[in-house]
Amino acid sequence: MSTGTIFALSSGGLPSGVAVIRISGPECSAAVTQLCGAIPAPRHASLRSIRNRNSEAIDQGLVLFFPAPNSFTGEDCAELQIHGGRATVAAVLAELGSIGDLRMAEAGEFSRRAFLNGRMDLVEVEGLADLIAAETEMQRRLAAEQTSGGLSRLYDSWAKRLTHARAMIEAELDFADEDDVPGSVSASIWADMHTLAEDIFNHIDGARAGEIVRDGLKVVIAGPPNSGKSSLLNYLAQRDVAIVTDVPGTTRDVLHVDLDIGGYVVRLYDTAGLRETDDVVEREGIRRTHLSLEQADLVLLLSENDTTDWIGLLGNFTGPILRVRTKSDLSDETLPNSPVNVMISTKSGVGIDQLIDRMSEHLPSLDVGGSLALPTRERHRIGLETCRQHIQAALDNAAAGLDIQAEHLRLAGHALGRITGRVDVENLLDVIFSEFCIGK
Numbered sequence: 001m002s003t004g005t006i007f008a009l010s011s012g013g014l015p016s017g018v019a020v021i022r023i024s025g026p027e028c029s030a031a032v033t034q035l036c037g038a039i040p041a042p043r044h045a046s047l048r049s050i051r052n053r054n055s056e057a058i059d060q061g062l063v064l065f066f067p068a069p070n071s072f073t074g075e076d077c078a079e080l081q082i083h084g085g086r087a088t089v090a091a092v093l094a095e096l097g098s099i100g101d102l103r104m105a106e107a108g109e110f111s112r113r114a115f116l117n118g119r120m121d122l123v124e125v126e127g128l129a130d131l132i133a134a135e136t137e138m139q140r141r142l143a144a145e146q147t148s149g150g151l152s153r154l155y156d157s158w159a160k161r162l163t164h165a166r167a168m169i170e171a172e173l174d175f176a177d178e179d180d181v182p183g184s185v186s187a188s189i190w191a192d193m194h195t196l197a198e199d200i201f202n203h204i205d206g207a208r209a210g211e212i213v214r215d216g217l218k219v220v221i222a223g224p225p226n227s228g229k230s231s232l233l234n235y236l237a238q239r240d241v242a243i244v245t246d247v248p249g250t251t252r253d254v255l256h257v258d259l260d261i262g263g264y265v266v267r268l269y270d271t272a273g274l275r276e277t278d279d280v281v282e283r284e285g286i287r288r289t290h291l292s293l294e295q296a297d298l299v300l301l302l303s304e305n306d307t308t309d310w311i312g313l314l315g316n317f318t319g320p321i322l323r324v325r326t327k328s329d330l331s332d333e334t335l336p337n338s339p340v341n342v343m344i345s346t347k348s349g350v351g352i353d354q355l356i357d358r359m360s361e362h363l364p365s366l367d368v369g370g371s372l373a374l375p376t377r378e379r380h381r382i383g384l385e386t387c388r389q390h391i392q393a394a395l396d397n398a399a400a401g402l403d404i405q406a407e408h409l410r411l412a413g414h415a416l417g418r419i420t421g422r423v424d425v426e427n428l429l430d431v432i433f434s435e436f437c438i439g440k
């Protein structure tokens, strides 16, 4: 349980121009009074000397106080914006630690309190973790939509429809004996539940896009030895990540770089060349190639000549494949009966832009200004699927009676509530908040 008054450095690595120390909890105002003389007016920045218990000034900085419940955590909160020197920050943190029962916050503890005090729901908390981790524009947009409540509003509106439907069914059950209850109430409710099941189905469809934006499109470069796989990785990464030699079987470990293509993360993997071999190390490399293929969203199958010969080497991979003819500077003749999507040369750079365009076709197309309320986690997808199945079961089980149907709708609402954290999520909390850094 998260109790007591906590503090942490909430800004990034030191030294920095300014460092922000955050304090939250019942002893917050006492601590600020001791360090800064008096509590500043709520939500107004005041320049103060920050003093130790012997009244010696440690630093000067801006102090802000946010009284409960209108703060990030819902508790009394304060921010000290001080100089970002290591010694300065260490001295202020040490001073805070010596006051009353104050202690350093654990990772994610401020956000956890925000959740427990009803300031954010779980989906918004997850969005916040993603926003802090976001490295590309699309990741930022997706996370911003989620943490500002876009996804939660959608799920809450669905939960309301379910509750309404149940209320109407209860009413019908209660007054079943009376003649004046029109049976059509039910009909319109079931029509709405049918639409809702469809809405959720379509929304789940977007989960793939949400996960790709958040986690990146996984693209594996595969092909026979010496086809130029590592050269392509280096070319796209614009640095010497992988060893390139003219010895077939150079790469053994799977190497990986993240690219930013049009605001999306593309995780590119270079793998060991695929061939029959007795070399123990190379065989292990090839085994790892097959493991990466299992995770791949897209495979670039590279070959200096006819890629058709190599397609069998991809094993059970059933996803999309781009066939790439390499070293076009040496020979750019098209081979008869050998389908090729792109011809490239990492020596001359020819074809690389086209290759990137072809890869981009596998990224989700999210229109600018369009809704980015997409499920981003496995957890969301499972909850949504459970919800949809219960609605479907309610629709399919008219013969079982209204009681049973209402129960399915209750379970559907419960599944939605678990996503936003409105119900029964105690066991999820540690997992979710451990994603955070200290100070958030």
Ligand SMILES: Nc1nc2c(ncn2[C@@H]2O[C@H](COP(=O)(O)OP(=O)(O)OP(=O)(O)O)[C@@H](O)[C@H]2O)c(=O)[nH]1
Pocket: 224, 225, 226, 227, 228, 229, 230, 231, 232, 243, 244, 245, 246, 247, 248, 249, 250, 251, 252, 271, 272, 273, 274, 326, 327, 328, 329, 330, 344, 345, 346, 347, 348
């Ligand atoms: N002329 C030319 N040579 C290339 C090109 N790309 C790669 N090479 C050469 O081909 C050889 C093999 O390149 P690598 O990138 O190591 O090939 P690989 O597919 O990673 O090989 P393995 O890791 O052994 O499977 C090296 O000598 C490269 O310099 C290209 O576009 N043009």
Ligand SMILES: [K+]
Pocket: 225, 226, 244, 245, 246, 247, 248, 249, 250, 251
């Ligand atoms: K090589």
Ligand SMILES: [Mg+2]
Pocket: 229, 230, 231, 242, 243, 250, 251, 270, 271, 272, 273
């Ligand atoms: Mg290689």
